[in-house]
């Protein structure tokens with residue numbers, strides 16, 4: 001690890017380990033379904049296996065271990081390896097997993113994800129959040145991860161978006177111009193905070209910070225990660241698909257599908273909506289990005305072929321209630337994405353029976369007014385998973 005960019009990135013995260021979330025005793029609060037392997041598998045491929053292999057999970061660029069901790073708790077039999085460049089971040093991650101009670105299943109290693117082949121193992125699930133865009137060559141990073149993803153394995157990736165970070169890039173530039181040569185990151189944070197405190201309140205950079213980021217940025221670590229980073233690459237839909245091309249990985253969809261719905265923007269204009277639907281998928285994404293350039297990051301799933309999508313007969317599948325529901329048992333729930341759901345009495349009855357010991361055919365005979373369409377609808381809304 002000799003290049004100047006990587007050294008500067010390591011120094012930033014040794015100065016300001018990220019994320020700065022406090023360490024608490026016991027399991028982390030709530031869930032992020034993207035860190036539940038069954039939830040991610042069902043979302044991307046439409047089914048989950050009845051028997052899982054002994055799951056091996058990699059958190060590539062784990063920082064202070066917030067995601068690592070969730071990965072261990074949401075996948076209670078999995079073994080998790082977290083790797084990072086920053087020894088300070090890893091020290092916090094170690095404390096976090098010890099205090100939360102999963103340290104026996106979590107190993108933390110100081111290494112670059114470019115060297116991940118040295119672990120000599122393959123992973124069923126790789127989480128790489130907020131990391132690739134800080135590499136000198138993100139594609140080399142993605143290739144290194146692809147090489148250790150098991151066939152049929154899934155990867156969850158988060159990288160920055162270009163259009164929604166317009167103001168961030170400008171303040172980054174202003175701080176770079178104003179700081180003395182060789183200044184450390186703390187000086188950059190002080191300059192950035194001074195600018196945001198004293199520029200006119202209706203200044204666009206100040207407004208964006210106030211409306212969008214101020215709550216997170218009370219922490220200097222978050223502020224530094226945003227405004228004084230030594231190296232970041234922001235992606236558009238086009239450059240994102242360039243990043244993924246030729247890695248041998250298949251794009252399996254964005255993990256925030258609501259944002260990408262054409263209807264959200266075009267439903268009052270049926271002819272334009274029809275024209276948009278006729279576009280190839282990447283161009284549909286480019287259109288949404290062009291019409292709603294708020295997006296600050298891309299969050300998506302990749303898979304290593306061969307990938308088995310659900311094709312079987314519905315009747316023989318085993319329906320299982322999603323484990324990512326808040327408020328169950330009850331008819332008013334939050335779904336996997338923390339969106340409110342009001343179940344009909346029939347939907348509630350179906351979910352009550354979906355405990356993993358009946359086939360769809362058996363469940364339909366126990367709940368006579370239920371139909372295969374009800375099951376499919378609950379499945380598409382990710383309230384119910386289908387197991388095979």
Ligand SMILES: C[S@@+](CC[C@H](N)C(=O)[O-])C[C@H]1O[C@@H](n2cnc3c(N)ncnc32)[C@H](O)[C@@H]1O
Pocket residue numbers: 009010013018019060061062063064066067083084085086089111112113114128129130131134135225
């Ligand atoms: C923004 S933080 C994200 C931390 C964590 N993934 C999260 O989302 O909370 C980026 C992390 O990636 C690490 N990192 C950057 N380049 C890396 C590399 N080549 N190999 C491993 N880790 C790297 C940094 O040290 C830092 O801890």
